[in-house]
Amino acid sequence: MQAEEVLEEETLIESARRRLCRREGWFELVGFMAWLVVICAHALQSWGLWFFFWQYVANEDRMRGTSTVGLAAATGAKAAQAAAKGGSALAGALAAHAAKRRIASARAKRAAAFAGWCSWLAGSALVERPLLKRCISPQLFVVCYHAELFSLAGLAMTVCNNFATYVHQPGKPLFDIGFWLVPEMRGSVSDVLTGIIPVAALAYVCVFLDRRKRCRSVTDWFRMMTVIYCFRCITSTMTSLPGPAPHCSQRGAYLAPSTWHDIATSLFTAVSGGSCGDLLFSGHAAMTTVTTLLLVRQQRRHGRKTEQIAKLIGCAYIATTCLFAVASRKHYTVDLALGALIGSLTYFRFRDSWTRDPVTLDRMDAVVRYFPLDHPVHKIAGPDFPRPDDPILEQKPVSHIV
Numbered sequence: 001m002q003a004e005e006v007l008e009e010e011t012l013i014e015s016a017r018r019r020l021c022r023r024e025g026w027f028e029l030v031g032f033m034a035w036l037v038v039i040c041a042h043a044l045q046s047w048g049l050w051f052f053f054w055q056y057v058a059n060e061d062r063m064r065g066t067s068t069v070g071l072a073a074a075t076g077a078k079a080a081q082a083a084a085k086g087g088s089a090l091a092g093a094l095a096a097h098a099a100k101r102r103i104a105s106a107r108a109k110r111a112a113a114f115a116g117w118c119s120w121l122a123g124s125a126l127v128e129r130p131l132l133k134r135c136i137s138p139q140l141f142v143v144c145y146h147a148e149l150f151s152l153a154g155l156a157m158t159v160c161n162n163f164a165t166y167v168h169q170p171g172k173p174l175f176d177i178g179f180w181l182v183p184e185m186r187g188s189v190s191d192v193l194t195g196i197i198p199v200a201a202l203a204y205v206c207v208f209l210d211r212r213k214r215c216r217s218v219t220d221w222f223r224m225m226t227v228i229y230c231f232r233c234i235t236s237t238m239t240s241l242p243g244p245a246p247h248c249s250q251r252g253a254y255l256a257p258s259t260w261h262d263i264a265t266s267l268f269t270a271v272s273g274g275s276c277g278d279l280l281f282s283g284h285a286a287m288t289t290v291t292t293l294l295l296v297r298q299q300r301r302h303g304r305k306t307e308q309i310a311k312l313i314g315c316a317y318i319a320t321t322c323l324f325a326v327a328s329r330k331h332y333t334v335d336l337a338l339g340a341l342i343g344s345l346t347y348f349r350f351r352d353s354w355t356r357d358p359v360t361l362d363r364m365d366a367v368v369r370y371f372p373l374d375h376p377v378h379k380i381a382g383p384d385f386p387r388p389d390d391p392i393l394e395q396k397p398v399s400h401i402v
Helices: 004-022 025-041 045-057 060-086 089-135 137-169 176-179 189-208 211-236 260-263 283-302 304-327 333-351 356-368 377-383
Strands: none
Touching: 025 045, 025 189, 025 211, 045 060, 045 089, 045 137, 060 260, 060 283, 089 137, 137 176, 137 211, 176 333, 189 211, 189 283, 189 304, 189 356, 211 283, 211 333, 283 304, 283 333
């Protein structure tokens, strides 16, 4: 068994070396990265559509300005009447006419903004998406579909985080065993560690995996992060805890949204570190856990020993990220513990599909790979059972099935 694992690892490394040492392999990798950038840009249009709508179509300041202009028109009309009695009717009439023109101009700008927004939305949904579906392979379009869901879930989570910051009440941080054990440290080391692991996972799948397995890994990550973002939308808005970060102790130290328009349009508050109250559960711990587990899973191709070492390194990396998050007072310990727990449960439930049970899928995978395609077991299993050539199944030895 160890000889087979060593042979498989050598075959995998040799395959990656041959793929990257040829011009065709580099063209394929560059093409995949280019299409991935295009897919991400297409998915992020939902953020642009959302911001454009609230900033130029449903802007409170513009509405308030229009009503002010209307008031100015009424005032101008009264001024015209008063001026008419005094003998200066021309000046009053000009003032009223200017106010009416401002009203018409404001309405025309809003109508033009709404028409542009509708055109953008229709072009993205009815023209760009079908064109993208025709230009890319089915595997890449599945990545595109999951990237769209991930973008929408991220947008919803950002709005929910802004709402949590809006209702946050500054106060003394709660007692936390992690704060008592770990001294406070300034810096954003936990943010750096959280950002490094997805980049490392993407680099690994691009170098060592072929196009099919690469698309599947990226799709799995988008799916699991979409589920985590949806869970976080629910939990972060239910209960507002006093933020343990130093800038959350007083209201003037962070820029809290003051209106519903600010809640809808402040899309980079969480990235800039100015949010407070969006604590339960930790997105740092959940993302790091999911990405680390996904990266560790790929190491089973290198053999059982390499997989065991990767598991130890992954656990240490997750613990280090959580430790620095506690030290920088970004989260309570319970936020990080729940984030790691929810990330683990999400991985083991949604790692392969939205609906298929991964444990049952692995067992079926083990059964069908023992028998050829013409064996009666495939007829007994029925159409719902996966086949050896099913793209959702990962080509791996039966001895490595969990």
